[in-house]
Amino acid sequence: MTLSFWGVRGSIPTPGPHTVRYGGNTSCVSLALDAGHTLVLDAGTGIRPLGASMPPGPHTYYVLLTHLHWDHIQGLPLFGPRNDPDARIVLLGGLEPAWGDMALEQLDGIRFPVLPADLAAEIRVDTSPLGTVLEPFGVAIDAMQVNHPGRCYGYRVRTKAGSFVFMPDNEIGACGSDRVCIEDLARFCDGADVLVHDAQYTEAELEFRRGWGHSTVAEACGLAMEASVKRLLLYHHDPDRSDSGVDDLISRARLLLSGSAVDCGAASEGLSVVI
Ligand SMILES: [Zn+2]
Numbered sequence: 001m002t003l004s005f006w007g008v009r010g011s012i013p014t015p016g017p018h019t020v021r022y023g024g025n026t027s028c029v030s031l032a033l034d035a036g037h038t039l040v041l042d043a044g045t046g047i048r049p050l051g052a053s054m055p056p057g058p059h060t061y062y063v064l065l066t067h068l069h070w071d072h073i074q075g076l077p078l079f080g081p082r083n084d085p086d087a088r089i090v091l092l093g094g095l096e097p098a099w100g101d102m103a104l105e106q107l108d109g110i111r112f113p114v115l116p117a118d119l120a121a122e123i124r125v126d127t128s129p130l131g132t133v134l135e136p137f138g139v140a141i142d143a144m145q146v147n148h149p150g151r152c153y154g155y156r157v158r159t160k161a162g163s164f165v166f167m168p169d170n171e172i173g174a175c176g177s178d179r180v181c182i183e184d185l186a187r188f189c190d191g192a193d194v195l196v197h198d199a200q201y202t203e204a205e206l207e208f209r210r211g212w213g214h215s216t217v218a219e220a221c222g223l224a225m226e227a228s229v230k231r232l233l234l235y236h237h238d239p240d241r242s243d244s245g246v247d248d249l250i251s252r253a254r255l256l257l258s259g260s261a262v263d264c265g266a267a268s269e270g271l272s273v274v275i
């Protein structure tokens, strides 16, 4: 199974000379299923280059959203296959059956000039229980609600080849009655081949952004070690983080993880990881 990264930035797209290496598009990763079928996690602006990379013709895209914050849905209206009469775009409702329709509300003729019904592709929302749609492909998906304002999920995707966890927005933080604890998160991520996790802030930055729903690099490393994952990929890079700033975060993470068996890097646009 190959996990491909199309958008790795948090909050807002950040094109420009300082983000060339890691990329400025917002959250989107994909997993090729059988020929003609692709699972897409999040529909930030990264979904546009994903669409542009796909040849026209019969293809089904299963889009599963972690939450509806703008940086995770804003690429949907410009996802190229929307104009392909042979393409099918299926928004998976998962634990939030209303989210598919809510994401499509962007295409209302006002905020975007075209309505979903006027696009060439078949676009529909599937509210079957999470995972059942992908069972025929040998893919199982578990979900866990994480610490992020307005409700947000992390997903664990399992295939015969292994598993990865996609947790783009999550403030690990302190344990509390209304918060998921690191022990719960570690249980959910236990032994995953790859953990893609929010590492938006440094400790100094978090001081002024507590409750915004994002973690520090050190917290992401702590979770990776507690869960004994094989590889941690730092994700949801802050819009103010330059390429050299991300390099610094990787160096810090590797220092924190030295002595553990966790391999570490940062997600970048164009990265493919074989699991
Ligand atoms: Zn986000």
Ligand SMILES: [Zn+2]
Residues within 6 Å of the ligand: 067, 069, 148, 152, 169, 213
């Ligand atoms: Zn968010």
